[in-house]
Amino acid sequence: MGTQTAERTGRRIRIKGLVQGVGFRPHVWRLATDHGISGSVRNDGEGVEIDAWAEADRLDRFLAAIRSEAPPLARIDSISFKDLSEPSPGTAFEIVKSVDGTVSTGIVPDAATCPACLADIRDPENRRYGYAFTNCTHCGPRLSIVRAIPYDRANTSMDAFPMCEACRSEYEDPGDRRFHAQPNACPVCGPKLWLEDKTGPVDCADPLQETARRIGQEQIAAIKGIGGFHLACDALNETAVTELRRRKRRPVKPLALMAASLSEIRKYCRVTPAEEAQLKSAAAPIVLLEVQGEPLAPFIAPGQDRLGFMLPYTPLHHHLLAAVDGPLVFTSGNLSDEPQAIDNDDARGRLSEIADVWLMHDREIVNRLDDSVVRIDAPGPQILRRARGFAPAPLVLPDAFQESLPVLAMGGELKSTFCLLKDGQAILSQHLGDLEEAATHAEYRRTLALYRQIFRHDPKVIAVDCHPDYLSTQWGEALARETGARIVPVQHHHAHLAACLADNGIAPGEDLSLGVILDGLGLGNDGTIWGGEILLGGYRGFERKGHFLPVALPGGAKAIREPWRNLVAHLTAAFGPGYLASVPSGQLADALRAKQLPVLDKMIASGLNAPQSSSAGRLFDAVAAALGVCFDKQDFEGHAGTVLECLARPYLASETPYPLAVEQGEQASISWEPLWRNLLADLASGTDTGRIAARFHLALIHGLAETVSQISASCGVERIVLSGGVLQNQILHEGLKRQLKCKGLNVLSHRHVPANDGGLALGQAVIGVLSGG
Structure with a gap:
């Protein structure tokens, strides 16, 4: 018995989920070293693959530790293994080069600054002190900068910034938390920050401090962040808020707010533990909070009893909020109904009648990401807008969808998103906006083309809304003609029903439900406009009850x-x-x-x-x-x-x-x-x-x-x-x-996608699988 226990055996371990670009390989390397495991770990198109040799009980403990001690941004969807007959090639454990292949691993969403990086930028002795683009494998930009998979620096907008010797040393050290952190940079080699006004560059020692000073003088600043530009002004100054509304042509729609800390937010709103958890999460969404306490400037949210607050989620935001006195209005950088500006020249042009100054940087934003919006209801968190921090994390579907044909679902007309479904996972795009706006429609088409390229998605089925006049439907039909995919029209409220079922992991065959579907409008099966419906059905069909x-x-x-x-x-x-x-x-x-x-x-x-x-x-x-x-x-x-x-x-x-x-x-x-x-x-x-x-x-x-x-x-x-x-x-x-x-x-109720039309594409996709697959 003792001899058998000491015998070393080999296993090939497959880990699927959000396991690339999150420090997963060095995590495995450290665990293997601690447990006395020999072998190797690599990235490939399916996730992470580990070859490991040790006694069986050590391997069991190693596997348990991989799951229980995963890095902060990782999400493990499955761990499987098979025995290896060959002996261990040595006693060391190595991180080996990525293997390209069919893509089925996900891109991690952009993540708020982690505590360790926050400590770095606040430490005068640290070489990243005050640096606005500090990040590591636990935080920073992901989807906003990526152009292709695998998620390597050459496939991101960081390829324009060759690493200095110090950053390269961190990047290549498995014991460093910046090991293979693709956006890794410092003031020597990374993106740069500057300030402009309408006459050109502003000569100042510290662009962030000067921006804060201008905001204190009732000016409106356009601030380039991680996923787009924001327009910022003093949320305690009535004149500034009123002028921002006038210039932005947004008379009453609520304005989002950013505050330096939870204690600052609590001056103006009640914050429950569940709301605090959302505010402090890696997603760092806007959270709708009950108004309570000191007043802000009038007209932040006319007629509303909730305010939308978020905390700083990049080093740039942390430094800016530390330099101002009180919260800022932090609303999307656009005219009402237009897409948020992401390009420097576009921001100079489109925001010229709104902003007084522009806080710019030279890292390209590849994918526009609006701020996500969350509210805590009694049944749990409700995602009202799914974008930065949540997209494009794949949604794991029930096993019955595992072998499905690739499906592309085009979404609706308002709050548009699209969905790629393949290998039992649904990749729902970030919120893109209302397709009736020409610029949003162009952005929708560009983003869809990029996702299809990134995820190498060749749809065999394209699911669309039944309404023939929706631009998403018309574009889906055009893509079907181009690709030879089969078109599956999906009734609007049936898609809502299916989206909620999929969002809750309900398997086909167990999906018979009564759906209470309440919305503005959708074309009904009888040719009339529906919107207050009780439907009996599931993925494969429904009956109006x-x-x-x-x-x-x-x-x-x-x-x-x-x-x-x-x-x-x-x-x-x-x-x-x-x-x-x-x-x-x-x-x-x-x-x-x-x-x-x-x-x-x-x-x-x-x-x-x-x-x-x-x-x-x-x-x-x-x-x-x-x-x-x-x-x-x-x-x-x-x-x-x-x-x-x-x-x-x-x-x-x-x-x-x-x-x-x-x-x-x-x-x-x-x-x-x-x-x-x-x-x-x-x-x-x-x-x-x-x-x-x-x-x-x-x-x-x-x-x-x-x-x-x-x-x-x-x-x-x-x-x-x-x-x-x-x-x-x-x-x-x-x-x-x-x-x-x-x-x-x-x-x-919905859990991971919005109940509104932002979740519609998920429902179309799962219906499309069962109708067209």
Whole structure:
């Protein structure tokens, strides 16, 4: 027995996941040295491969340590091994050269500055003291600088900066945390920082200090970061904030904020432990926090009760925030609706009417990355925008997807993303924006081409939204003609359902669920516009089991921008052509009579440019308009709904829901006449608008929970899936999940991708696999 225990054996170990560019090979080298293992470790197209020789029990402990002590940015998806018959080639353990091959390993997302690098830049004795581009294998740029796989310096924008002798020594030392850190650099050999104004370069000893000084003088600075330019100003200065809004043409949409520390954020917001964890995570997203404490400048987030704060996530940001007095507005460097500037010349041009100074550097941003946005709901973190810090980390799908054909899913029209699916992994792109904007569409196409090149993805199936006018659909059809791939059209709300199932790791064959899908709009199977849906199904198909009462969208796209139109349509649906008689005299009646109601009435009656829609988003717009919120127009998608939510929040515990009408049948139909009758009566009696907003939210929660519970019982399905952009309303999401769980149902929410159209491509991709594979 003793002789067998001492016998050395060999294993070839395969590790898959996010294991390249994160210090994984030196991690393995150190563990092997500690455990007395001989052999080698290498990168290849599938991840990391280890050949290891030692006694069996040592190898077992070595494998356990690899998993339990992984580097901070690593994500191990699987570890497998097979025995090696050949003897060990020696007693040493070596890191050997990467082996190229079929790509199935992921690119790690850009990561916030780690504590060790932060200590370096704050240490006057360190050679990187104050250096704005300090990083190591545990932090720094990744996706933002990469052009190809394998993730080596030559395949990044750091290839323009040859390493000095000191950096090269770190890079080649397996015992150093900068071993094979591809963006490794220092003030001697790395990227440089400078300041410009409208006349050219600014002569100053320290560009960061001078930028801070200019911000203190009410100037607006364009700051080149890791994934794009930001526009920054003093968040405590009303004049500066107002001027930034005027120049950026962003009248009311909330502005993001950056503060130097958690203690600084706590001056203005309540921060729970879960929110703190998100703020301090490697992703370092914008986190929506409850307003509490000292006031900031007015107009940071008009009508909202949450502020979007983030902490510094690069050395540049740490130094800048340390040099200013208080938090900064830190909003994307663009005019409203345009893509964020990433190129120096583009920023000089497009931001010339907004910025007073430009803090520039000479490291190229290859991939634009907006800041991610997260909110902590009672069920857990909700990613509202998935970009920097999260993308393009692959999502591991159930085993049934492992052998699928390569699929490309094109996403939707708004909050667009695309998805590459191959080898059981889904690579969802970063948030790209609204394709109706020409520059965003161009960026979408460029980024898609880059991802296909980086991941060597040759799709055999291309999944698109059923709406023929979506630019993503049209581009998918063009790519299908070019590549010979099969086109799979996917109904919009079916994609939402499938996205949430995949996001929760539900396997095909176990996926039958009831989906509550609430959003603005999507083309339905019957040719009408859907948006308030209860669907029974899974990846392979669905049946519509319930919906909101279809109501006209007078003016089509105009009805999305002008909530009063939806109010007229809903009042007409509830009370008929004489709806004005039901509106109490006063401000609302006067506002309606000031509009061209006869024209709108004819549109609704004839159906001319007034398609029928079950949209949940337009219902929120109608109620908001009735309360005087965004009556004439809303300035950004979801504007009216978010203000309505904030009005309701203080009154939820004390109010009761309005009644709804539910007509049961083959498809349950939820209609609104009782709600409107009670709401208008409350308006007539002078009830506070916040109480009315709360009663409306509670009506939706109660009515949907009851309806879904009844359908669930009749179908024998106990899993409920919540998806769609309207379910990013925190009151609705938390309340509906709580009531459904109280009824004994199993409720799934999104976990890793947005419930809005930012997650749509994931659903299209998994449907495409099963439809086209």
